[in-house]
Amino acid sequence: MTYCDLCGARSDRSFIVEIEGASMRVCDSCSKLSKNAREHRIKKPKPVGRTKETVYVTVPNFGSLVRDIRVKMGMSSKEFASELDEKESLIKNLEAKEIEPSLKLSDKFYSRFGVKLVEVYEQSAPTAKRRDRKTLTFGDVVEVKER
Numbered sequence: 001m002t003y004c005d006l007c008g009a010r011s012d013r014s015f016i017v018e019i020e021g022a023s024m025r026v027c028d029s030c031s032k033l034s035k036n037a038r039e040h041r042i043k044k045p046k047p048v049g050r051t052k053e054t055v056y057v058t059v060p061n062f063g064s065l066v067r068d069i070r071v072k073m074g075m076s077s078k079e080f081a082s083e084l085d086e087k088e089s090l091i092k093n094l095e096a097k098e099i100e101p102s103l104k105l106s107d108k109f110y111s112r113f114g115v116k117l118v119e120v121y122e123q124s125a126p127t128a129k130r131r132d133r134k135t136l137t138f139g140d141v142v143e144v145k146e147r
Helices: 062-072 077-083 088-095 102-115
Strands: 013-019 024-025 036-038 050-058 120-128
Touching: 062 077, 062 088, 062 102, 077 088
Parallel strands: none
Antiparallel strands: 013 024, 013 036, 050 120
């Protein structure tokens, strides 16, 4: 499906014509305005596909979740950090929400405590944009005289 350069109509068939020295792709009805019209084979456009995109979202209350787990276990920040093979400063910063947890750390929390600090979502996104027809065609600007 293409659009006629002269009148803007959608057409399954298009023709290449020369009008006053300019080569144009026109529809069947506009091709009759020229004597030397030759058919132009239209390539089918590639379909607009969708790709999956992974989105990582930190749980809003991750700081309090880390603190609650640590308090329930009755551990200090230092003991809790050594339990997770992490630094004490990391645990304190997580509890204060000064840093966000990495995926690796989130996986540690999930495997040991069953708590997710980061949610993973699959989101589909378009791979290509189709051209919209809000642009002017040659036929919108020029008045065609019948012969």
